[in-house]
Amino acid sequence: MSCRMATSAISCSTNKSHSPGDTPMFRLALLFLMAACSQVWAQARIPADLKIEESVDAKGKAKVLFIAGTTVFKPGEHDYIGGCRELMKSVAEGGKAAPVLALEWPTKAETWNDVASVVFFFDGAEKHQAVAKGRAAQIDALVKKGAGLVQLHQTADYPEAFTEKAVSWSGGAWKKGIGKRAHWVETFKDFPQHPVFTGVGAFTIDDGWLWNIKFVDGMKGVTPLLRTVDPKKKDDPKADAAIIAWAYERPAGGRSVTFTGGHLHKSLEDPNYRRFLTNAILWSAEKVTANAAASR
Structure with a gap:
């Protein structure tokens, strides 16, 4: 051997x-x-030119901290680093945000300074980075200060012991036992009135969805953004369209957006899908405007 x-x-x-x-x-x-x-x-290749926890000049801009996992599922799937790199380019293009990247979790205390929003893109459940080693207290303190939070794909899935805390941060969480997940193609073309859809047209993506979410009581502060119906139930008139993306405005201040898709890296090639995610991040940092979204 x-x-x-x-x-x-x-x-x-x-x-x-x-x-x-x-x-x-x-x-x-x-x-x-x-x-x-x-x-x-299973470990992702770390690009040689990747700038990690780089000090940025965020004067007049929103500092957005992207936390990327360092594993991959298959090439092009759960590409946390690649996905964060692309979204960092997009949020920086409008001149409203200064993105910073950390792998797994920030190692420098100053990385947390003046953070307007945090983007989670890593494995969920028992591997969830935000609940390991007492890190939940860091996020809890941050959101209580009014910072934004964006959760992509598996990061909506928390260990059961942290479900209620996660719901307080983001308005909803995928909970084992009641939550569901599956993979299918969906076209999104009818959007609610919300800033995250500024300039967003219809898009079709093949994705792995998490749904049947445990939401905050009465859905107070929650705005459903995207819905989809299980293809196996398309012909069932009683089938409910599941919420797979939502915005949340916390009672004490601060915004969160969760999108349970994000499985395939190639989806970011769709400009409307990319614009939706870019807007979501900027909105969470309270920086989205009609001209803020990336046009690419």
């Missing part, structure tokens, strides 16, 4: 001429090594 380190992963191969034999101990060692290799394969 040999493992060869590549730029972003380890590849494994077997060589029978050097094998100690097909013994239980050898097979066990082989399984452990293969597991280790697969874990490395």
Whole structure:
């Protein structure tokens, strides 16, 4: 057995001429090594030119902190770093925001200074970065100061012990036991009156949706943004269109937007989809205007 380190992963191969034999101990060692290799394969390649926790001049702009996970599901899927890089370009284009990127979680205390909004794009559930190592207290303090929060894809899924806290931050959370998830293509063309849809036209995306969300009591402060119907129930007149994106204005101040899609990186090539996400981030930072959204 040999493992060869590549730029972003380890590849494994077997060589029978050097094998100690097909013994239980050898097979066990082989399984452990293969597991280790697969874990490395799950790590995203960190671009050499990636600027991490860079100090920015946010004078007159909203400082937006993007927190990206460093794993990938498959090439082009759950590409947290790539997705954050693209959205950072878009929010910066209008001159309203100064984006900063952190991987997994900020390591510098000053990264949190003067943050107007935080964007989560990483794994959810038990791997959720915001609830690890007491980090929830950091986010709780930030939102209580009125900072914005944007949750993309799996970050709407919190461990059950944090569900109520997550609901207080963003107006809703995916909860195991009642929440549902599946993958299908949807076209969005009818939008409610809301600033996040400034300049947004119809778009079609293939995505993995999380729905059947636990919302704040009475949906108070929640504005549904995007809805979709499970294709298996398209012909059912009683089927409800599930909310898969929503905005939330907290009672004490501060805005949040959650979009439970975001599975495929290529979706960002659609200018209307990209504009919707850009607007959502800027709105959460209270900087969206008719001319603020990226035009690309």
